Amino acid sequence: xxxxFGKWCAWAMILGGLYxxxxxxxxxxxxxxxxxxxFALFSxxxxxxxxxxxxxxxxxxxxxxxxAYGTVLVLTRLSGFPxxxxxxxxxxxxxxxxLLLSPLxxxxxxxxxxxxxxxxxxxxxxxxxxxSHITGGNDGISGFAIPSVSIPVVGVVDMALEQNFYYFAISxxxxxxxxxxFFTRTPFGSIMVGIRDNPERVTYLGxxxxxxxxxxxxxxxxxxxxxxxxxxxxxxxxxxxGVLGPLSSFSPLINCFIGGLGTFIGPIFGTGIGTILLELMxxxxxxxxxxFSLVLIAIVLFLPGGVIMLYWKANTRWMAVxxxxxxxxxxxxxxx
Amino acid sequence: MNAIAVMLITQxxxxxxxxxxxFLVASGFTLIFGMMGILNIAxxxxxxxxxxxxxxxxAWSGNFWLALLLAPLAIAFLGILxxxxxxxxxxxxxxxxxxxxxxxxxxxxxxxxxEEAVKNIWGTDPQIINAPDALRGLIPCFGMTYPAYRLxxxxxxxxxxxxxxxVLFKTRLGNxxxxxxxxxxxxxxxxINVPLVFTFVFGLGTWxxxxxxxxxxxxxxxxxxxxxxxxxxxxxxxxxGGFGSLMGAFIISMFLGELTAFxxxxxxxxxxxxxFGFMAFVLTFRPLGLFGERE
Numbered sequence: 001x002x003x004x005f006g007k008w009c010a011w012a013m014i015l016g017g018l019y020x021x022x023x024x025x026x027x028x029x030x031x032x033x034x035x036x037x038x039f040a041l042f043s044x045x046x047x048x049x050x051x052x053x054x055x056x057x058x059x060x061x062x063x064x065x066x067x068a069y070g071t072v073l074v075l076t077r078l079s080g081f082p083x084x085x086x087x088x089x090x091x092x093x094x095x096x097x098x099l100l101l102s103p104l105x106x107x108x109x110x111x112x113x114x115x116x117x118x119x120x121x122x123x124x125x126x127x128x129x130x131x132s133h134i135t136g137g138n139d140g141i142s143g144f145a146i147p148s149v150s151i152p153v154v155g156v157v158d159m160a161l162e163q164n165f166y167y168f169a170i171s172x173x174x175x176x177x178x179x180x181x182f183f184t185r186t187p188f189g190s191i192m193v194g195i196r197d198n199p200e201r202v203t204y205l206g207x208x209x210x211x212x213x214x215x216x217x218x219x220x221x222x223x224x225x226x227x228x229x230x231x232x233x234x235x236x237x238x239x240x241x242g243v244l245g246p247l248s249s250f251s252p253l254i255n256c257f258i259g260g261l262g263t264f265i266g267p268i269f270g271t272g273i274g275t276i277l278l279e280l281m282x283x284x285x286x287x288x289x290x291x292f293s294l295v296l297i298a299i300v301l302f303l304p305g306g307v308i309m310l311y312w313k314a315n316t317r318w319m320a321v322x323x324x325x326x327x328x329x330x331x332x333x334x335x336x
Numbered sequence: 337m338n339a340i341a342v343m344l345i346t347q348x349x350x351x352x353x354x355x356x357x358x359f360l361v362a363s364g365f366t367l368i369f370g371m372m373g374i375l376n377i378a379x380x381x382x383x384x385x386x387x388x389x390x391x392x393x394x395a396w397s398g399n400f401w402l403a404l405l406l407a408p409l410a411i412a413f414l415g416i417l418x419x420x421x422x423x424x425x426x427x428x429x430x431x432x433x434x435x436x437x438x439x440x441x442x443x444x445x446x447x448x449x450x451e452e453a454v455k456n457i458w459g460t461d462p463q464i465i466n467a468p469d470a471l472r473g474l475i476p477c478f479g480m481t482y483p484a485y486r487l488x489x490x491x492x493x494x495x496x497x498x499x500x501x502x503v504l505f506k507t508r509l510g511n512x513x514x515x516x517x518x519x520x521x522x523x524x525x526x527x528i529n530v531p532l533v534f535t536f537v538f539g540l541g542t543w544x545x546x547x548x549x550x551x552x553x554x555x556x557x558x559x560x561x562x563x564x565x566x567x568x569x570x571x572x573x574x575x576x577g578g579f580g581s582l583m584g585a586f587i588i589s590m591f592l593g594e595l596t597a598f599x600x601x602x603x604x605x606x607x608x609x610x611x612f613g614f615m616a617f618v619l620t621f622r623p624l625g626l627f628g629e630r631e
Contacts, residue, residue: 111373115619119575123612261437294445294449296441301425301442
């Protein structure tokens with residue numbers, strides 16, 4: 001009961017904090033927060049493959065990019081398209097790409113999966129560059145207006161205002177994260193962990209490993225697409241190097257590892273730490289990535305469980321201390 | 337001789353030189369992977385770092401040959417350090433299946449670290465290493481003229497290839513290395529200090545990447561993006577040639593070098609798509625690669 005209460009308190013504080021953020025923070029801090037949230041969702045979608053299914057993807061940015069380009073292309077080509085379906089189109093584009101690739105991707109795992117995803121993201125990079133008359137190539141597409149949303153009771157909400165867009169984006173991102181969390185708690189989530197730990201056994205239990213992998217890939221790609229789509233709207237531009245650059249597939253991976261592998265919320269912590277690090281280093285932007293990579297190496301070498309492990313360790317230490325105090329001051333009295 | 341033939345042969349020599357450099361990098365890559373099961377993403381970064389170290393040695397001493405001798409040794413030292421201090425440490429964690437993820441991520445971290453360190457130390461502008469006077473200019477041969485430096489690269493790579501095959505196929509050390517590539521556990525059971533052999537192979541692999549990096553300096557300009565290009569190319573070589581297969585790596589390197597040289601001429605922009613498409617196809621349907629014998 002007490003734990004439940006604490007949990008609800010924490011949730012209320014997080015939601016209240018997110019709600020109050022535009023009133024308290026300036027425009028710059030708000031943008032940093034929203035950017036972090038977008039990359040947190042991207043990292044979470046990658047984590048679905050990495051922590052739960054044990055597949056290391058070196059090309060997850062292609063789904064992010066598919067979402068971004070899908071949304072932006074529809075937005076700029078078709079006028080008068082409402083906002084919410086635009087995000088849906090981003091997700092659909094990423095899922096479509098995942099469906100297209102899944103017959104090949106589900107056959108492999110381990111190193112081969114990493115190399116195959118890397119190959120596909122390179123193909124996508126080259127294709128986007130080649131189709132520069134559609135995608136804008138290196139310059140990308142920019143300067144599009146975000147359509148406003150009309151909500152029945154509230155009226156028309158202008159998305160050009162940072163505040164409104166923030167509320168819209170953060171609710172979509174939060175909802176996506178919650179759906180993903182729920183997805184890991186369903187029986188299918190157990191199959192995911194089963195595939196990670198012992199694929200043969202999953203086969204013997206009567207589940208098709210390739211089919212399950214394809215579903216997981218589509219789900220993961222879909223949420224990466226949502227993140228990419230919101231990213232494109234948020235940045236108001238999409239370019240090859242922005243969404244498909246050399247580091248764009250690695251940085252969510254790094255976030256997952258810094259946060260903590262094998263947990264659901266690890267990537268959120270990792271992304272948050274990454275943002276804090278970048279902001280701390282904002283006086284020396286050239287060294288920021290260097291420090292980031294050193295942190296990653298240090299985490300892998302000395303704290304393989306990630307930052308979240310620190311919390312767990314502190315928690316168990318605190319439990320032990322509490323037990324010790326109880327033993328000393330309460331139990332002894334009983335015995336005496 | 338007509339102009340087209342001259343052009344074709346010149347392109348072929350260009351391709352051969354690049355293919356040889358690629359083989360030097362990829363052979364270390366494939367040896368390390370075949371033996372230890374570590375896909376060393378940072379391997380191409382060592383190649384790039386070697387070019388920069390050579391540039392620095394050249395700036396200090398002005399002697400290319402000194403750079404060619406010292407820079408690869410420095411890189412090999414770094415590689416050995418990485419193997420002994422880092423990779424060996426995480427092997428002790430008993431991570432089980434997750435070990436692969438951690439090893440890959442560690443090498444990714446080292447890759448980013450090297451790239452960013454290089455950017456911080458030498459800047460992002462391309463640097464130029466001048467070839468020594470003896471290797472400048474053109475060499476007339478078979479009624480044509482070839483750039484001397486490219487011929488030097490081909491010669492250097494060929495001699496290293498011959499040395500490498502003698503060491504690997506004719507000596508006791510080579511036997512041990514090949515045995516450890518085949519089955520590390522069994523080799524340990526025979527009373528051989530396999531971890532030491534691992535370190536040796538890691539050092540050898542990074543040394544080869546270092547030699548390639550120094551040799552590539554005057555040919556390609558030295559800039560941080562060098563690592564990315566080389567990484568992707570050596571990925572293709574290892575995936576197509578088969579993990580741990582030197583012969584496969586050699587054939588695919590030559591093929592890739594020629595394809596890059598002629599692809600620029602005849603179908604610019606598409607060669608990447610074709611290559612990676614082919615790589616994806618091979619990886620899915622024949623994960624051992626075209627010349628690999630085992631998984």
